[in-house]
Amino acid sequence: MKDNARKSWSKRTRAVHSGTRRSQYGELSEAMFLTQGFVYDSAEAAEARFIEAGPDEFIYARYGNPTVAMFEDRIAALEGAEAAFATASGMAAVNGALVSMLRAGDHVVSSRALFGSCLYILEDVLTRYGVEVTFVDGTDLDAWRAAMRPDTKAVFFESLSNPTLEMIDIEAVSAIAHEVGATVICDNVFSTPVFGDAIGQGADVVVYSATKHIDGQGRCLGGVILGTEQFIRKTVEPYLKHTGGAMSPFNAWVMLKSLETVDLRCRAQAASAQAIAEALEGAAGLTRVIYPGLASHPQHDLARRQLEEPGTVIALEVAGGQAAAFRVLNALEIIKISNNLGDAKSIVTHPTTTTHQRLTDEQRAELGITPGLIRLSVGLEDPADLIADLKGALALA
Numbered sequence: 508m509k510d511n512a513r514k515s516w517s518k519r520t521r522a523v524h525s526g527t528r529r530s531q532y533g534e535l536s537e538a539m540f541l542t543q544g545f546v547y548d549s550a551e552a553a554e555a556r557f558i559e560a561g562p563d564e565f566i567y568a569r570y571g572n573p574t575v576a577m578f579e580d581r582i583a584a585l586e587g588a589e590a591a592f593a594t595a596s597g598m599a600a601v602n603g604a605l606v607s608m609l610r611a612g613d614h615v616v617s618s619r620a621l622f623g624s625c626l627y628i629l630e631d632v633l634t635r636y637g638v639e640v641t642f643v644d645g646t647d648l649d650a651w652r653a654a655m656r657p658d659t660k661a662v663f664f665e666s667l668s669n670p671t672l673e674m675i676d677i678e679a680v681s682a683i684a685h686e687v688g689a690t691v692i693c694d695n696v697f698s699t700p701v702f703g704d705a706i707g708q709g710a711d712v713v714v715y716s717a718t719k720h721i722d723g724q725g726r727c728l729g730g731v732i733l734g735t736e737q738f739i740r741k742t743v744e745p746y747l748k749h750t751g752g753a754m755s756p757f758n759a760w761v762m763l764k765s766l767e768t769v770d771l772r773c774r775a776q777a778a779s780a781q782a783i784a785e786a787l788e789g790a791a792g793l794t795r796v797i798y799p800g801l802a803s804h805p806q807h808d809l810a811r812r813q814l815e816e817p818g819t820v821i822a823l824e825v826a827g828g829q830a831a832a833f834r835v836l837n838a839l840e841i842i843k844i845s846n847n848l849g850d851a852k853s854i855v856t857h858p859t860t861t862t863h864q865r866l867t868d869e870q871r872a873e874l875g876i877t878p879g880l881i882r883l884s885v886g887l888e889d890p891a892d893l894i895a896d897l898k899g900a901l902a903l904a
C-alpha cells in the first residue's frame with residue numbers, strides 16, 4: 508500500500524510522508540526490507556516480471572528494493588523531480604549520471620571548481636573513453652557561452668562549490684546549455700535538498716551525495732540521481748542496474764528516515780552558519796570569511812535569489828598560512844577535524860592538505876584554496892558554543 512502523498516503539500520510534509528509503502532501489517536515506521544531477492548508465485552509470474560516489472564514488483568536488489576524505492580520516491584517528491592535512482596555513494600551518482608548518457612566523441616563543459624573525485628571523473632575517466640571536457644570558470648557566463656559547441660552533450664557543475672563556496676547561476680547556465688541541447692547535471696550537495704530548486708531553475712538532472720545532509724548524522728554512504736522519468740528509467744537505470752552502483756536497503760532505510768528531519772536540521776545548521784559567519788567576519792587572525800549569506804560574498808545577491816538559505820558551510824582564511832591554520836584546528840575543542848560535511852557534529856577540514864591535496868599548487872591557487880583556508884561545516888550544536896570554540900582557537904593560534 509503506497510501513501511498517496513499530494514503534490515500540493517509543502518516540502519516539509521512531503522519529506523515526512525512521500526513514498527511510504529506499507530506492508531500488510533500497516534506499520535507506522537517504514538520497514539527495512541533487508542532482502543536481495545524476491546519470491547514469485549509461479550514460473551509464469553517470474554517470466555512476466557522479467558518482461559515488465561510493475562512499480563511494486565521487484566526482481567533483485569541491484570535493480571531495486573522496496574526500502575530503496577521508498578527513499579527514491581520520497582527524495583523525488585522533495586526535489587520536485589519525476590523520478591530518482593539511489594546509488595551506493597555520491598560518487599556512484601555523479602559517475603552514473605555522466606557515464607550513462609555519454610559516449611566517445613561527445614563534448615562536456617564543466618565548471619573548474621569541483622570536489623576532487625568529481626574532477627577525477629571528468630578529467631581522468633571520461634577523457635579516457637573519448638569524451639572531450641572543457642573546464643570553465645563557473646561564475647563567468649561568457650566563459651560558459653564561449654565553451655558551448657553543437658556537440659556539447661552535457662554541462663556539469665556544483666551549484667555551490669567546495670570549499671570556496673562559489674555559486675553557479677543555475678538559471679543562466681541552464682539557458683546557455685539548452686541553446687545547444689545539452690543536458691544540465693547539477694551536483695547540489697552544498698545547496699542541500701532543502702534550500703534549492705535546481706530543477707525549477709532549469710537543471711535537467713540533480714545529483715546528491717546522501718552521505719552529507721541527507722543522512723546528516725555520519726552513518727551511511729549514499730547518493731541519488733534525480734531527473735525526468737525518461738532519463739532515469741531509460742538512461743540511468745539500465746547503466747546502474749547492470750554495473751552495480753545500487754544503494755543497500757539498510758542505507759536506504761537510514762536515508763529515508765533521515766529525510767523526515769532534513770528540513771529541520773538544515774535550517775538550524777544554516778541559521779547557526781549565518782550567526783557564526785557574522786560573528787567571525789573581521790575577527791583578529793582571519794583574513795577572509797566566505798559565506799554566501801554575508802553581504803561581502805561576491806554572489807550574495809545570486810545566493811538570495813537562488814537559495815532559501817545560503818547553506819551550512821563556511822570557509823575561513825586564517826592569517827599566517829598552513830601553520831596558523833593547523834594551530835586553529837588543533838586548538839578546537841567541540842569542532843572535530845574530519846573531512847565529512849553536513850553532519851550534526853561541526854567539522855573542520857584543511858582542504859590544501861586533505862580533500863584537495865591531489866591538486867597542484869597552481870590549480871589550488873586558481874581555485875582560491877590558499878594554505879590558510881579552513882572549511883567549516885556547521886552542525887547542530889548551540890551556535891554560541893561554536894563561536895566561543897572558534898574564537899578561543901583563533902586567540903590561541
Ligand SMILES: *Cc1c(COP(=O)(O)O)cnc(C)c1O
Nearest residue numbers: 596597598622694696716718729
Ligand atoms: C561528498 C561529495 C560528493 C561525493 O559523495 P560521496 O557520498 O562521498 O561519494 C560529490 N560531490 C560533492 C559536492 C560532495 O561534497
